[in-house]
Amino acid sequence: MSSHSQAATRPLGVGILGAGPVTQAIHLPSLARLRDILEVRHIMDVDATVAESVAARVGANHSTSMDALLGDPDVDIVAICSPHQFHADQVIAACRAGKKAVLCEKPFAMSGEEAARISAVSEETGVPIIVGAMHTFDPGWLAAEANWGDLPQNVHTIRSSIVLPPNARFEDFATEIITRPAGGTPDYSDVEVIKNALRGGIMGLAIHDLPLVRRFTPDFEDLEILQARHVSPFGYVISLRSGDRIIELRAAMNKTWKPEWVFEAISDDAALRVDFTPSYVQAGSAVATITRGTGTRNATGTTYGPFEHNGYEGEWRELAQLALGTKQPPSAENLINDLTFAIAIADATVDEAAAEHTQHANSHAGAHS
Ligand SMILES: NC(=O)c1ccc[n+]([C@@H]2O[C@H](COP(=O)([O-])OP(=O)(O)OC[C@H]3O[C@@H](n4cnc5c(N)ncnc54)[C@H](O)[C@@H]3O)[C@@H](O)[C@H]2O)c1
Numbered sequence: 152m153s154s155h156s157q158a159a160t161r162p163l164g165v166g167i168l169g170a171g172p173v174t175q176a177i178h179l180p181s182l183a184r185l186r187d188i189l190e191v192r193h194i195m196d197v198d199a200t201v202a203e204s205v206a207a208r209v210g211a212n213h214s215t216s217m218d219a220l221l222g223d224p225d226v227d228i229v230a231i232c233s234p235h236q237f238h239a240d241q242v243i244a245a246c247r248a249g250k251k252a253v254l255c256e257k258p259f260a261m262s263g264e265e266a267a268r269i270s271a272v273s274e275e276t277g278v279p280i281i282v283g284a285m286h287t288f289d290p291g292w293l294a295a296e297a298n299w300g301d302l303p304q305n306v307h308t309i310r311s312s313i314v315l316p317p318n319a320r321f322e323d324f325a326t327e328i329i330t331r332p333a334g335g336t337p338d339y340s341d342v343e344v345i346k347n348a349l350r351g352g353i354m355g356l357a358i359h360d361l362p363l364v365r366r367f368t369p370d371f372e373d374l375e376i377l378q379a380r381h382v383s384p385f386g387y388v389i390s391l392r393s394g395d396r397i398i399e400l401r402a403a404m405n406k407t408w409k410p411e412w413v414f415e416a417i418s419d420d421a422a423l424r425v426d427f428t429p430s431y432v433q434a435g436s437a438v439a440t441i442t443r444g445t446g447t448r449n450a451t452g453t454t455y456g457p458f459e460h461n462g463y464e465g466e467w468r469e470l471a472q473l474a475l476g477t478k479q480p481p482s483a484e485n486l487i488n489d490l491t492f493a494i495a496i497a498d499a500t501v502d503e504a505a506a507e508h509t510q511h512a513n514s515h516a517g518a519h520s
Pocket residue numbers: 168169170171172173174177195196197198201231232233234235237256257258283284285324327430431
C-alpha cells in the first residue's frame with residue numbers, strides 16, 4: 152500500500168500548493184532542517200515552470216493541478232501558499248481529501264463567511280488546520296505565554312510596532328492585497344487607494360500579530376478606532392480602544408532604521424516586550440522580557456530566549472505532531488475568532504480613514520469658499 156502503512160518508519164510527506172517566494176524562501180529552508188521528520192514530496196503551482204524548478208530543488212513530484220497533489224498518496228500534510236483568494240477553497244479541498252494536517256498561509260480567509268465554511272469542514276472531517284501566523288509558534292513567544300501570569304487580566308496597553316526595510320520583497324508582502332497601478336506610484340489623495348492600503352496593511356501585515364493582541368483582549372465586541380492613518384509610502388498608525396484597553400498598531404517602511412518587530416503588553420506593574428526576527432529571516436527565535444514591579448525601585452526583568460528556531464520551524468514541528476496525533480488539534484473556533492478580530496479592525500479602520508478624509512476635504516473646501 153501507500154505511505155500510510157509505512158508512516159511510522161519514514162518521514163511524513165509534505166505537499167505544497169503555490170511555490171512562490173514564501174515557499175522558496177521560508178518553507179523550504181525550514182523543512183530542510185527537519186528532514187528526519189518531514190519530506191517534501193509534491194510541489195504544485197499553476198505556473199508549470201515554477202512547479203518544476205522548485206520541485207527539482209527538493210527532489211519532489213510536481214504538477215499544475217491541485218487535484219493531482221491532493222490525490223498523491225505520498226502527501227500527508229498540505230501547505231497552502233497560493234495567493235490569499237484561493238486559501239479558503241484549497242483548505243476545504245485538502246480537508247476533504249482526508250489529509251492528516253493542513254497549514255494555511257495568512258490570511259486564513261478574507262471573510263467571516265469563508266472562515267465559517269472552513270470551520271464546518273474541519274469539524275466534519277477532523278483534519279487539524281493551523282494558520283501561518285508564525286509568531287504564535289515562536290518559542291520566545293511561547294515561553295512568555297507560560298510565564299506572564301495575570302498580565303492579560305491587568306493589561307492596559309498593547310502595542311505592535313513593525314519597521315521593515317523598503318526592499319521589494321517586504322513591500323510586496325506588505326501590500327500584497329492591493330492592486331497596484333502598473334508601474335506607477337499609488338495616488339494617495341484618492342480615498343479608495345488609502346482605504347485599500349490600510350486594509351492591505353491590516354490583513355497582510357498586522358495580521359501576523361493580531362492573534363497575539365487578542366490574547367490580551369479576548370473580548371473585542373466594543374472596538375473603537377481613535378486614530379487611523381496611512382503612512383507613505385507604506386505603513387499605518389492605528390490606535391483603538393477595546394473596553395478599557397488601548398491597542399496601538401504601527402508599521403513603517405523606512406530606509407534608515409534597522410528592521411524591528413516588537414510586541415508589547417503593559418499593565419500598571421508589569422510589562423512584556425517581545426522582539427521578533429523579521430519575516431523571511433531564519434535566525435533563531437524571538438526574545439521576550441517580562442518586567443515586574445515597573446515603576447518601583449525593585450523592578451526585575453526576566454528574559455526568555457533566544458531559542459534555536461523561530462516560528463517558521465515551530466509551525467512545521469507542530470504540523471508533524473498533529474499529523475502523528477501526538478498533539479491535541481487546535482480549535483477552529485480560535486482561528487475564526489482571530490480572523491473576525493482582524494476583519495473587525497480592518498473594517499473600522501477603513502471607515503474611520505474615509506470619515507477623516509471627507510472631513511479634511513470639507514474643511515479644505517470651506518477654507519477656500
Ligand atoms: N508567513 C509569512 O511570513 C508570509 C510572508 C509573506 C506572504 N505570506 C503569505 O504566503 C502566501 C504566498 O505568498 P507569496 O509571496 O509566495 O505569493 P506570490 O503571489 O508571490 O506567489 C504565489 C505562487 O502561487 C502560484 N499560484 C497562483 N494561483 C495559484 C493557485 N490557484 N494554486 C496554486 N498556486 C497558485 C503563483 O504562480 C505563485 O508562484 C500568501 O498567502 C501570503 O499572504 C506569508
